[in-house]
Amino acid sequence: MNFEHLIPYANPLYFIWLALAILPLILGLLLAGKRWGWYQILLTVVFIYISFSGGYWQQGVALIGYVIFQTVLVYAYHRYRTQKNNSWVFYSAVAAAILPLFLVKVTPLFSGQASLFNFLGISYLTFKSVQMIMEMRDGLIKEYHPARYIQFLLFFPTISSGPIDRYRRFEKELLHAPTKEKYLQFLERGVWNIFMGFLYKFILGYYLGQVMLPAVTKELLNHGLFSWRFFAYMYVYSLYLFFDFAGYSLFAVGVSNLMGYDTPVNFNKPFLAASIKDFWNRWHMSLSFWFRDYIYMRLMFTLIKKKVFKSRIVASNVGYFALFLIMGIWHGLTWYYVVYGLYHALLICSNDAWIRFKKKRGKHLPSNRLTKAFSTVLTFHAVCLSFLIFSGVLDQLFFK
Known part of the structure; x- marks a missing residue:
């Protein structure tokens, strides 16, 4: 089966596969109060494959190489951070963590083509990696578990565009599934967030972005800034940007809720x-x-x-x-x-x-x-x- 167009939350078929795949996890949390770790890992592998297969296979390869690099880097920093010249080790680790993202940003300026290191979500994974190194230096993260760190990086509901979670919060929920009573609240909130996401992204965002925005953009380009088209474009684009991105974020948070995670929200009016x-x-x-x-x-x-x-x-x-x-x-x-x-x-x-x-x-x-x-x-x-x-x-x- 060709999954080429099943990028996260952009295709109705993605939601069908998601609903079928996540159902056993929901039943486990709802009926037994347990989250099967092995099944979550399996879900992660499957949905990363869905997101980076077809014409996106180069991005998938880049993602795998990136995760290996960051996992080894954070391990190395955790091991050597107590050396006397701690500042040098720290700044070197942060610079190394940022380097792949830096190359992705500057490569098009020199070659005119996207970097081979580029993949969907590299910015958000980089933020997670830098956060990990900084909190290790601050003494807030004292132990390093590579398997947990990889699951934190590759948490598939938020992998492409966030929200950006915090490792300590994520690890706590990874190790301790919510009680049945608490999960019922998560379930209710997750369903609500997903339905609101459909309203925001596929109804309001679609109308603003696919119907209104092309029209007001054409008017603005034809008549210039000094007309009412200036305000029309400004309002339409701003509302489109909000509803499209907030809708995506509601999907990511809602799916996280269904999996028993209290991922932080991204927008609050x-x-x-x-x-x-x-x-x-x-x-x-x-x-x-x-x-x-x-x-x-x-x-x-x-x-x-x-x-x-x-x-x-x-x-x-x-x-x-x-x-x-x-x-x-x-x-x-x-x-x-x-x-x-x-x-x-x-x-x-x-x-x-x-x-x-x-x-x-x-x-x-x-x-x-x-x-x-x-x-x-x-x-x-x-x-x-x-x-x-x-x-x-x-x-x-x-x-x-």
């Missing part, structure tokens, strides 16, 4: 955020929290400890620009992704300045439902403008 910081606490949360915990907080600690800047405010602003520049470059090495990142850094720094102003001189400024509604609308439009930049349509308007 982001367009209702009353500030840009609130937005990043609601949008693609597993990614934004990962960047916050493993890049921003560590960078801030270094800047303050080394007294690179006298002012904490300056250090914080530098940290934000570094953080969002990295996030922009991670999306791709094109000017609009870089501008997207720098734009969000500017928004965050401006938000912090406004908060400081209110604490010092804003005691008499109104604070009520009307001001909160105004903040929410303002944040929504600031975010939509960033997604317009992110979409790359400006590149088509100005440089094509």
Whole structure:
């Protein structure tokens, strides 16, 4: 049988195979309160084969090589991390963990072709690997079990686009199946998430992305930015981006729930955020929290400890620009992704300045439902403008 088009959550046939394959696991948890580890491993092998067979076999080979490389790397770091020159070992391990992703990002710039190391989900697996090394250094992960680590990397419901789980949380649930009572809650939540995923991705996301977006894109390219088409495109693309990605994330979380895992959610009504910081606490949360915990907080600690800047405010602003520049470059090495990142850094720094102003001189400024509604609308439009930049349509308007 040809599984070429059965990439995760993109084809109705994928859901049919998924439902049939996951049923024994559901029955085991529901009736016996047990998760059969061997069956979960079998599911992982089968669905990785489904996702990377046919025309994607090169990606499958790259995935296998990548997992072997990261497993050996984390083992080596775990073994040698206690050496006197710990910092050198640590930074070398982090650099090595990032290297395959770095090659994937830069290879097209020089060769014009995708890297041989590329496969669907390499970014999210890299985040997991770097997280593992950093938490080992912090002493939060004291033991290394390669089999558990591989299952963490290859957890198939989230392998292609997250959410990005944390190893300690995943390991705890891997070793201890939920009780029958708790699993009933997981089951109910999982079914709800999957049905909401269908609504988001295949109804709302499809209509916005396949019907409305081509029409408004054509109008915008024909008439330019200085017309109502600018707003039409901005709103449609922003809503499409949300419903498509949030729908995928709901599928990933829902399937995880059915397997007895409480995988963290990725979206929490982001367009209702009353500030840009609130937005990043609601949008693609597993990614934004990962960047916050493993890049921003560590960078801030270094800047303050080394007294690179006298002012904490300056250090914080530098940290934000570094953080969002990295996030922009991670999306791709094109000017609009870089501008997207720098734009969000500017928004965050401006938000912090406004908060400081209110604490010092804003005691008499109104604070009520009307001001909160105004903040929410303002944040929504600031975010939509960033997604317009992110979409790359400006590149088509100005440089094509």
